[in-house]
Structure formats: C-alpha cells, structure tokens
Amino acid sequence: MQDYKFLKNINFPSDLRKLSENNLQEVSNEVRKEMIDAVSETGGHLGAGLGVVELTVALHYVFDTPNDRLIWDVGHQTYPHKILTGRKSKIKTLRQGNGLSGFTKRSESEYDPFGAAHSSTSISSALGMAEASKLSNKLNNIIAVIGDGAISAGMAYEAMNNAGASKTKMIVILNDNDMSIAKPVGAMRTYLAKLLTGKIYFSLRETFRLITSAFSKRFSAKAGKAEDFLRSAVTGGTLFNSLGFYYVGPIDGHDLSTLIPILKNARDSKHQGPIMIHVKTQKGKGYSYAEKASDHYHGVSKFNVITGEQVKSGTNLPTYTKVFANTLVKHAERDSKVVGITAAMPGGTGMDIFAKDFPKRTFDVGIAEQHGVTFAAGLATEGYKPYVAIYSTFLQRAYDQVVHDVAIQSLPVRFIIDRAGLVGADGSTHAGSFDITYLSTLPNFIVMAPSDESELVKMINTSMIINDKPCAIRYPRGNGIGMELPSIDEKIEIGKGKIIQEGKQVCILSIGTRLEECKIAATELKNKGIESTIVDARFAKPLDQELILKCAREHEVMITVEEGSIGGFGSHVENLLSEKGIFDKGLKFRTMILPDIFIEQDSPKKMYDVAGLNASQISKKILDILFTKESIKVVKN
Numbered sequence: 090m091q092d093y094k095f096l097k098n099i100n101f102p103s104d105l106r107k108l109s110e111n112n113l114q115e116v117s118n119e120v121r122k123e124m125i126d127a128v129s130e131t132g133g134h135l136g137a138g139l140g141v142v143e144l145t146v147a148l149h150y151v152f153d154t155p156n157d158r159l160i161w162d163v164g165h166q167t168y169p170h171k172i173l174t175g176r177k178s179k180i181k182t183l184r185q186g187n188g189l190s191g192f193t194k195r196s197e198s199e200y201d202p203f204g205a206a207h208s209s210t211s212i213s214s215a216l217g218m219a220e221a222s223k224l225s226n227k228l229n230n231i232i233a234v235i236g237d238g239a240i241s242a243g244m245a246y247e248a249m250n251n252a253g254a255s256k257t258k259m260i261v262i263l264n265d266n267d268m269s270i271a272k273p274v275g276a277m278r279t280y281l282a283k284l285l286t287g288k289i290y291f292s293l294r295e296t297f298r299l300i301t302s303a304f305s306k307r308f309s310a311k312a313g314k315a316e317d318f319l320r321s322a323v324t325g326g327t328l329f330n331s332l333g334f335y336y337v338g339p340i341d342g343h344d345l346s347t348l349i350p351i352l353k354n355a356r357d358s359k360h361q362g363p364i365m366i367h368v369k370t371q372k373g374k375g376y377s378y379a380e381k382a383s384d385h386y387h388g389v390s391k392f393n394v395i396t397g398e399q400v401k402s403g404t405n406l407p408t409y410t411k412v413f414a415n416t417l418v419k420h421a422e423r424d425s426k427v428v429g430i431t432a433a434m435p436g437g438t439g440m441d442i443f444a445k446d447f448p449k450r451t452f453d454v455g456i457a458e459q460h461g462v463t464f465a466a467g468l469a470t471e472g473y474k475p476y477v478a479i480y481s482t483f484l485q486r487a488y489d490q491v492v493h494d495v496a497i498q499s500l501p502v503r504f505i506i507d508r509a510g511l512v513g514a515d516g517s518t519h520a521g522s523f524d525i526t527y528l529s530t531l532p533n534f535i536v537m538a539p540s541d542e543s544e545l546v547k548m549i550n551t552s553m554i555i556n557d558k559p560c561a562i563r564y565p566r567g568n569g570i571g572m573e574l575p576s577i578d579e580k581i582e583i584g585k586g587k588i589i590q591e592g593k594q595v596c597i598l599s600i601g602t603r604l605e606e607c608k609i610a611a612t613e614l615k616n617k618g619i620e621s622t623i624v625d626a627r628f629a630k631p632l633d634q635e636l637i638l639k640c641a642r643e644h645e646v647m648i649t650v651e652e653g654s655i656g657g658f659g660s661h662v663e664n665l666l667s668e669k670g671i672f673d674k675g676l677k678f679r680t681m682i683l684p685d686i687f688i689e690q691d692s693p694k695k696m697y698d699v700a701g702l703n704a705s706q707i708s709k710k711i712l713d714i715l716f717t718k719e720s721i722k723v724v725k726n
C-alpha cells in the first residue's frame with residue numbers, strides 16, 4: 090500500500106464522510122491508483138471499476154451505507170467499493186483462493202447487501218429491499234447501480250415495469266459508459282446515445298439546479314408542470330419517465346461537484362416512486378491504456394502498470410473456444426444455413442471470429458440469454474442451423490426457453506456451451522456445474538462433451554447433421570491439450586463412446602476433459618498392479634448402453650467421472666445399471682461428480698482438488714472401493 094494522503098485513513102465510508110467535499114477528487118485519485126496497483130498483481134475486472142471511482146466515492150459520501158443499501162449490478166465494478174468498505178487491506182487477494190471475491194458477496198461484507206455476478210438483477214433486488222423497508226418503516230435508502238449493458242436484459246425491464254407502477258421510493262443509477270464487455274447492441278443503446286447527444290445543460294448550471302431542486306421543493310401544479318416540461322425538454326428522458334421513473338440526467342459521472350448535489354437531492358427527496366439518475370462515465374477512466382483499448386480492459390491478466398502490457402498465458406495451444414470458432418467458420422463457408430448467436434459475449438465465445446467472416450450471419454442479442462435461445466429456435470423453424478454459444482452458467486437463465494421453445498418442439502438448435510466445469514477466479518457464480526444435469530434430463534436432446542480439442546471438432550462436425558433435434562456440446566475454459574485437429578468431415582456416431590485402453594478389474598467411464606486425469610489415475614493404479622479400462626463416453630445422452638453394459642458385466646469396479654453435478658452422466662449410468670439389474674450381480678459402482686457445495690474461487694486445479702476430481706483422488710477412490718476402505722457414515726439426529 091502506497092503512502093496515500095487520504096486513503097491511509099479511510100477504512101470505512103464513515104471515515105470518508107468526515108472529509109470535506111473538496112478532498113473527494115483526491116480520494117478518488119488515490120482509490121484509482123490503489124485499484125490499478127492491485128489488479129496489476131491479481132488480474133481481474135479493471136475497466137468497469139475505473140469508470141465508477143467518483144461515483145463510488147460520491148455514493149458512500151452521500152448515503153449512509155450499509156444502513157442505506159447499495160446494490161451493484163454484476164458486481165464486477167466493485168473493487169473501488171471494496172477498497173472503501175473495510176476490504177482495503179485484502180484488495181490484493183482479489184479472485185484468489187481464500188481471498189476477496191471479484192463480485193459482491195453477502196458473506197464477505199455487510200456493505201454487500203446483495204450478491205451478484207450474473208447481470209441485471211439489481212433493480213429487482215433493490216425493489217424487494219425497498220418494499221421491505223417500507224413495510225417495516227425503516228426509511229433507509231435503497232440504491233441500485235446498473236450499467237448500460239445490464240439494463241438491456243429482460244430482467245431489468247421486468248423490474249422497471251414493476252417498480253414504475255409502485256409508489257415505493259428507490260434510486261436507480263444508470264451507469265452509461267456506452268460499453269458492455271464489447272460494444273453494447275440494440276435499440277436501448279441507440280436510445281441512450283440519443284439522450285447523451287441531446288444534452289444541452291452540461292454547462293447550464295441554472296437548469297441543472299432547477300432540475301435537482303424538483304426532488305425536494307413543492308411546486309404549484311402549474312409550476313410543477315412547467316418544471317416537468319423543462320426537465321424532459323432538457324433531458325429527453327421520456328422512456329424512463331413513461332415507465333414511471335423520475336428521470337434525471339444525463340450527468341457527468343466523473344464530476345463530483347455535479348454528482349454530490351444530485352445524489353443529495355435524490356436522498357432527501359420525498360418522491361414516492363422510483364428515481365433514475367443517468368450518469369455518463371468512461372470505462373477505464375484514468376488509466377491511459379484502459380481508456381484507449383477497444384475493450385477498455387474489461388478483464389485483464391496481471392499487467393505491467395507502466396507499459397500496460399498484460400502477462401500472456403504460458404501456452405500457445407489454442408483454446409477450446411477458438412477451436413470451436415474456427416471449425417464453425419469452415420462449416421459456414423460450405424453451408425449458408427449456419428448462423429451464430431451470442432448474448433453479449435462475442436469475444437468470450439469465439440463469435441467475434443465467426444463475425445469477422447460472416448457479419449450478416451452473426452447475431453449479438455445483448456445480455457439476453459432467454460431471448461437468444463428462443464430467437465435461435467425461430468431461426469431453426471425456418472431451416473437455419475443456429476449455433477448458440479453461451480457460457481454454461483449463463484444458459485441457466487434460459488432454461489425454460491431451452492425446454493419449452495427448443496426441446497418440446499425438437500428444434501435443431503445447436504448449443505455450444507463454453508466455460509463448462511470449474512472456471513477458476515470468477516468462482517462459484519460462473520462455474521458451469523449443472524448443464525449436463527439440466528440438459529440430459531430433457532427428451533429430444535443430444536448432450537456431448539469432448540475430451541480434447543480434436544474430439545470437439547468431430548462433435549461440431551456431427552452437430553451439422555443433427556437436423557431433427559437439439560444438441561449441446563460442452564467444453565471448459567482454457568486451452569486444449571495439443572491434439573492435431575481432424576478435418577471437418579470426420580464425424581462420430583451418435584451415442585457411441587470410445588475405448589481408450591482396456592484392462593480387467595476396473596472400468597473408468599469418463600466424460601469430458603477429466604479424461605486426462607483418468608489416464609494418470611490409471612497409470613497410478615497400474616503401478617500398483619491394477620489394470621483399468623478407460624472409456625471416453627462422449628455422450629451423456631444418449632448413453633452408449635451397449636458399451637456401458639458390456640463394461641459393467643466384465644469388470645469388478647466401475648466409476649464414472651465428470652465435471653458436473655449430481656443428476657448428470659453418472660446418474661444416468663447408475664439408472665441404466667439399476668434398470669438392467671446389474672447391481673444385483675455385485676458390480677461395485679461409484680460416481681465421481683462435483684460435490685453438493687458451491688466451490689469458492691481458486692485456481693481450477695485447486696478447485697478440482699476440493700471437488701475430489703483430480704487424478705490421485707480418482708485412483709484413491711478406486712483403491713478404496715477395491716479394498717473396501719470406504720466408510721458409511723451414519724448421521725444421528
């Protein structure tokens with residue numbers, strides 16, 4: 090920690106509130122410096138936090154947090170908030186094992202009244218708190234801060250629809266930096282841009298005072314109407330006004346002399362209903378490299394503060410994401426029906442690569458996973474081959490659309506599920522733990538998981554000819570293992586697994602990229618004289634029943650291994666074996682799955698250690714089964 094003039098004495102917002110308003114810009118500068126310094130060592134979300142430093146300082150200065158509830162949407166912009174709310178000394182533990190979360194987390198601090206990481210939840214949760222506050226006569230303020238990206242999602246509209254009709258006071262700060270992770274998309278973006286270009290009052294202090302005073306002053310009906318007219322003429326905030334919000338803005342979110350009086354007015358206002366304050370900020374503000382970069386350093390690895398250079402990953406192997414994107418491009422060159430869909434994650438899903446060659450066949454729907462899935466279903470009804478590339482964790486949002494709009498109608502939507510399994514620094518909110526489970530339970534679905542990048546290509550090739558039902562291919566974050574890639578003509582038979590090696594006593598049925606750990610486990614067992622068969626199951630649905638039953642009959646022990654929760658591949662195998670009466674014949678069977686806990690952020694390797702899914706844990710499990718050391722714990726009430 091550097092020798093800061095103000096920050097050294099600020100641990101909590103109460104310390105901040107003792108300062109004069111004139112010192113707050115200096116405080117902001119110090120917070121910004123501290124944040125850059127910390128993220129240069131930890132990596133993480135940089136641009137969004139840099140853009141809200143002044144806003145964070147102003148909010149904690151004006152409002153009585155934590156009694157007043159401050160809810161940050163997504164939570165990736167909360168590093169300045171963490172520095173000012175008792176977590177300064179731990180800021181260099183961000184996103185590491187036993188360290189601070191990269192998002193808001195109720196268990197981490199009373200200043201985080203609502204946990205987040207998935208977007209667009211802030212207005213709903215704030216309205217819930219506001220209604221609770223009203224019911225219990227608490228009279229505290231409830232403030233939600235939501236970005237221009239996050240406000241594009243369906244949930245935000247549902248919340249505004251509800252809030253706008255209520256007579257409950259809450260404050261929504263719309264943090265408009267004209268950025269999502271990539272450039273934001275859609276009509277809302279155009280609308281917000283219009284509000285910004287239409288502004289004329291930035292220099293008109295008198296107009297500004299008139300607007301803000303409307304919160305607290307009592308106007309005669311006539312004067313009120315005139316004020317309303319002036320406000321909307323000046324600000325053009327008609328959409329939000331029409332939705333029932335008292336709209337103010339846009340204002341400069343880096344100018345504390347504007348922010349503080351407006352926030353004070355909103356705080357003291359007797360307005361019964363939601364207030365929206367539209368602030369204009371710059372993502373990456375105050376760090377030249379972030380300001381200039383096209384992504385404004387949304388998410389960075391460790392970097393050199395002086396040069397802005399980020400540390401590259403230690404391998405040149407292509408990521409699964411890239412392998413997917415490059416393969417899809419090749420198919421799209423041949424087949425004009427191939428289209429790609431992303432929900433605001435073009436870079437993360439590889440859709441940016443596809444978009445370069447096929448801009449007209451790429452659809453970025455914004456942070457709108459639900460809409461994206463049903464939109465793809467619509468494309469499928471017209472004979473297109475939609476590839477919906479979504480992170481496993483974000484597809485959770487669209488489960489009903491997957492069931493109702495895709496599976497029931499057996500539409501051939503191809504789900505490309507990235508970030509499956511444990512992802513590391515983003516932690517439990519971003520873990521792709523449940524997709525095998527929630528998709529394999531659905532009739533009409535084919536669910537595949539490649540064990541390496543070559544298998545991924547074959548599965549994409551196969552998906553091209555699945556034209557009568559939906560399918561999903563799930564793979565992890567990060568790099569492949571260096572396999573040579575096959576041609577785009579090489580397919581696999583649907584529902585057929587692959588024997589990797591044959592042994593006698595033990596059969597390991599693996600699905601997905603834990604296969605490498607299974608191979609190491611098998612070598613460890615071999616060193617102890619135990620021969621194992623390894624099967625790459627490839628399909629969680631349909632199961633390769635023939636192969637699984639054969640293996641079950643020919644081995645003493647069978648285990649399944651997957652990077653997924655209960656209810657997935659292992660559960661389906663267990664059900665099959667039970668149905669076929671295999672257990673009656675004495676097979677020793679276990680499933681190795683993600684445990685029934687949310688695993689905290691750490692390196693993926695350590696997270697898999699917690700999950701018990703690394704090689705030594707697989708071999709130990711097998712040895713314990715063979716030599717019956719497993720104990721049955723009976724929990725007494």
Ligand SMILES: Cc1ncc(C[n+]2csc(CCOP(=O)(O)OP(=O)(O)O)c2C)c(N)n1
Pocket residue numbers: 137163165166206207208235236237238239240266268269270372432433434456458483486
């Ligand atoms: C449901 C969901 N989909 C996608 C994401 C990934 N994501 C994280 S931040 C972000 C952009 C948010 O943009 P905005 O709200 O404008 O915040 P900014 O980063 O610009 O401050 C996206 C798409 C997410 N967190 N949640």
Ligand SMILES: CC(=O)[C@@H](O)[C@H](O)COP(=O)(O)O
Pocket residue numbers: 134163165206270388437508512515566
């Ligand atoms: C905040 C958020 O949801 C994204 O920025 C996410 O952290 C990206 O994860 P990847 O780094 O795996 O693309």
Ligand SMILES: [Mg+2]
Pocket residue numbers: 236237238239264265266267268269
């Ligand atoms: Mg934004």
